[in-house]
Amino acid sequence: MTENSPKPGQGRTARLERATSESSVMVEINLDGTGVSNIDTSVPFYDHMLTALSKHSLIDMNIKATGDTHIDAHHTVEDVAISLGEVLKVALGDKAGIRRFGEATIPLDEALANAVVDVSGRPYLVHSGEPAGQEYHLIGGHFTGSLTRHVFEAITLHAQICLHMTVIAGRDPHHIVEAQFKAFARALRSAVEADPRVTGIPSTKGLL
Ligand SMILES: [Mn+2]
Numbered sequence: 001m002t003e004n005s006p007k008p009g010q011g012r013t014a015r016l017e018r019a020t021s022e023s024s025v026m027v028e029i030n031l032d033g034t035g036v037s038n039i040d041t042s043v044p045f046y047d048h049m050l051t052a053l054s055k056h057s058l059i060d061m062n063i064k065a066t067g068d069t070h071i072d073a074h075h076t077v078e079d080v081a082i083s084l085g086e087v088l089k090v091a092l093g094d095k096a097g098i099r100r101f102g103e104a105t106i107p108l109d110e111a112l113a114n115a116v117v118d119v120s121g122r123p124y125l126v127h128s129g130e131p132a133g134q135e136y137h138l139i140g141g142h143f144t145g146s147l148t149r150h151v152f153e154a155i156t157l158h159a160q161i162c163l164h165m166t167v168i169a170g171r172d173p174h175h176i177v178e179a180q181f182k183a184f185a186r187a188l189r190s191a192v193e194a195d196p197r198v199t200g201i202p203s204t205k206g207l208l
Contacts, residue, residue: 006093008032008096008192008193011030012091013030014086015027016028016086018083018086022067024067025065025067025083026063026064026083027063027080027087029084029091030059030060030091031091031092031192035054035060037050037054037060039054039061041063041076041077042066042069044140044142045140045142046080046143049181050080052181052185053184054185055185056186057186057192058189059192063080063084065080073142073144074144074150077147078150078154081152081158082157082158083158084154084155088159088192089159089160092159094208095201095202095208096199097195097199097200098194098195099192099194099202100203101191102189102191103115103116103187104182104184105183106182106183108170108182110169110172111172113129113170114165114166114183115164115165115166115188116163118162118191120160120208121207121208122160122162123156123157123160125152125153125156125163125164127152127163127165129168130149131170134148135149139177143177145173145176148180152165152180161191163187165180165184167180
């Protein structure tokens with residue numbers, strides 16, 4: 001990013017078009033938005049999760065994807081997550097003036113998820129606590145439970161952030177996924193927003 005890139009709170013945006021033999025993805029975001037989204041990935045449950053991510057992170061998201069969902073939703077879901085990670089990295093720029101860390105514990109009825117984010121510049125995911133068998137549930141008839149971790153892997157890897165996601169409680173497979181997306185949203189919101197007391201890059205290394 002150039003030194004002319006927007007400061008936190010002033011409209012940090014990024015846009016990406018990514019096409020492979022398996023999917024075609026367009027993602028644009030504004031980190032300094034109000035949680036307005038227009039999302040059509042052709043995977044309905046994933047649209048629901050990404051809409052929640054936008055709403056509760058206050059990151060505006062415009063996402064359009066098509067892919068080989070006649071084979072499986074897997075490629076399209078993963079490629080959107082890769083693209084979302086990429087635009088997060090670009091929109092964050094040099095990360096000057098951000099809080100850097102964010103944490104949230106969010107319930108959805110019986111489900112409870114805790115997310116801790118560090119915009120560290122180093123990709124790392126620690127994901128635990130889903131009940132046995134969650135990865136095999138076919139939510140909405142098309143979203144395999146195993147994809148939840150896969151989405152967070154792709155986002156953290158490509159955004160170069162650290163995420164610890166812990167499912168503390170939950171029984172309903174839909175609730176267990178949605179609580180995680182909402183917890184991630186709120187933790188990410190805190191981590192990427194402006195901290196008025198921070199000047200420059202919030203690292204003793206001087207680089208994130
Ligand atoms: Mn994969």
